Amino acid sequence: MLSTRDNDLLIQTGPGTPLGALMREYWVPVARSAQLVAGAAPTRIKILGEKFVGFRSPDGAVGFMNEACPHRGASMALARNEKCGLRCIYHGWKFAPDGELLEAPTHPESAPLNRMRTGVRPAIERQGIVWAWLGKGQPAEFRPLAFTDLPDDHVLAATAVINCNWLHPLETLWDVFHAQILHNQTNRRSVRAGAYFSANETRMAGDIPFNYPELTVERTEYGFTHVNSDAAKETHFHFIMPFIQHHTVTPGIRDDKALQISVPIDDDHTLLWMIFYNRYGPLQPNGFAMQGFGSLPDLNNFLSEFPVRTAENRWGQDREAMEKGESFSGFKGNTILETIFLEDVGCIESQGRLDRSKELLAPVDKALIEGRQTVLDAIEAYQSGKPPIGRDLDLSGVEAEFKVKTQAA
Ligand code: FES
Ligand SMILES: [Fe+2]
Missing domain, CATH: 3.90.380 (Naphthalene 1,2-dioxygenase Alpha Subunit; Chain A, domain 1)
Incomplete structure (x- = not known):
């Protein structure tokens, strides 16, 4: 039997919860690689109570980012999956899978785009699984498990x-x-x-x-x-x-x-x-x-x-x-x-x-x-x-x- 407090601690993993914060310190398997098709529409994926999209650029690179566009919140599920990145259809901001903000047409050319938060999360693929880093700061080293180095x-x-x-x-x-x-x-x-x-x-x-x-x-x-x-x-x-x-x-x-x-x-x-x-x-x-x-x-x-x-x-x-x-x-x-x-x-x-x-x-x-x-x-x-x-x-x-x-x- 657990106390109600401990029961809640075990259940709740959304942003700001104690267990949610701990889980975000580990790489999380968020999608099968096969779900993300090169050049296809982004896939909406909810993890730990937060909404994301996963996508694969036409060149094969996998990206994982907040569903809400960092500019004004349009769903990136609507975005165009273009060469080298995902372009929001609302005002045309374009994001590379590695997190670089490639274009922001709302801003003057001289604006320092590299200082803007893009909501793109680090993601890696192994053995047909896409893992994302949902925590703050630099991702931890990927932890080897029994199957993660196998062909x-x-x-x-x-x-x-x-x-x-x-x-x-x-x-x-x-x-x-x-x-x-x-x-x-x-x-x-x-x-x-x-x-x-x-x-x-x-x-x-x-x-x-x-x-x-x-x-x-x-x-x-x-x-x-x-x-x-x-x-x-x-x-x-x-x-x-x-x-x-x-x-x-x-x-x-x-x-x-x-x-x-x-x-x-x-x-x-x-x-x-x-x-x-x-x-x-x-x-x-x-x-x-x-x-x-x-x-x-x-x-x-x-x-x-x-x-x-x-x-x-x-x-x-x-x-x-x-x-x-x-x-x-x-x-x-x-x-x-x-x-x-x-x-x-x-x-x-x-x-x-x-x-x-x-x-x-x-x-x-x-x-x-x-x-x-x-x-x-x-x-x-x-x-x-x-x-x-x-x-x-x-x-x-x-x-x-x-x-x-x-x-x-
Ligand atoms: S809401 Fe996405 S570019 Fe404006
Ligand atoms: Fe069982």
Whole structure:
């Protein structure tokens, strides 16, 4: 249970908020590279409660800037995407992707254009992802993560807009226990080398057997790690401040790995990144990433095949499938991975704006509690003048581990 003050601290990331200020100290993944087409109309993108446009000049350079033109606020989504920069259609100011104000027809030729703020943000591209620096001052060095130095064909990055606060997708990863109940049908099928419930099936939730795994948590210099150990497996997860979670998908050393990044769009919407990578070679058609996401029609919205989720349609739940016994949760995708996503998204969107002062948590929520406290402590440390946690570290060696203990019965 959290105080209302701490709950608000965790939720609010807009300009001027404590967590918003901390998040702006890190590079933020703001768009898939494929969304920004050379010479095409700028794309409106909202991040951390602020409105921006992303664009790609005809020569291929990526730019990211405030949506409001710095002159008199016309939307730069209306701008002309010209050679070398974006030109506002209202009075013709022109901005280069690197932030230079190239022309300002309202001003005399002698005006010092280089002293005017342009609202263009530093942006870089890696592995099909556009990262922007939304903080004040000089950007930090780009922090290496497990996939950020790999060739592009070793990485698949997909996004979806989820109608919940940024913390919900992370909390569902920290809340390891829910997998035994919500994902009970898919979990068992997806673990190739071992059964989840072999030696100690101790309890039943309706027809679903579950056990209480041993959970350990530990703070790290970049966030925290938690280990989930049950009869069949030991899984290690890493949370990297401020919004990255490495989680386990399959046990093989050379298998595809995965992480999620949960970027606030505003306090009630999240740009959820699903990133798969393989250190050892290009992603293969029979690997976890391509099996799960390779055939999806739109990686900019990996849930595009499914109906828009609302409270009125029970976030897409199929009650008939539930009643016929085809699905425990009533959520069904075309693949195991899709089903897991639909189950998670249905639940976390249904939570609405969470009031964590009213929860009834238990010992199985140990990692969830640690995760929240990690973020709260990071906010406090930053506000007391300490550097942003984990921001200046090389984290390329940090990734989740999955150890199988027993073979399938
Ligand atoms: S509002 Fe954009 S140039 Fe005037
Ligand atoms: Fe889940």
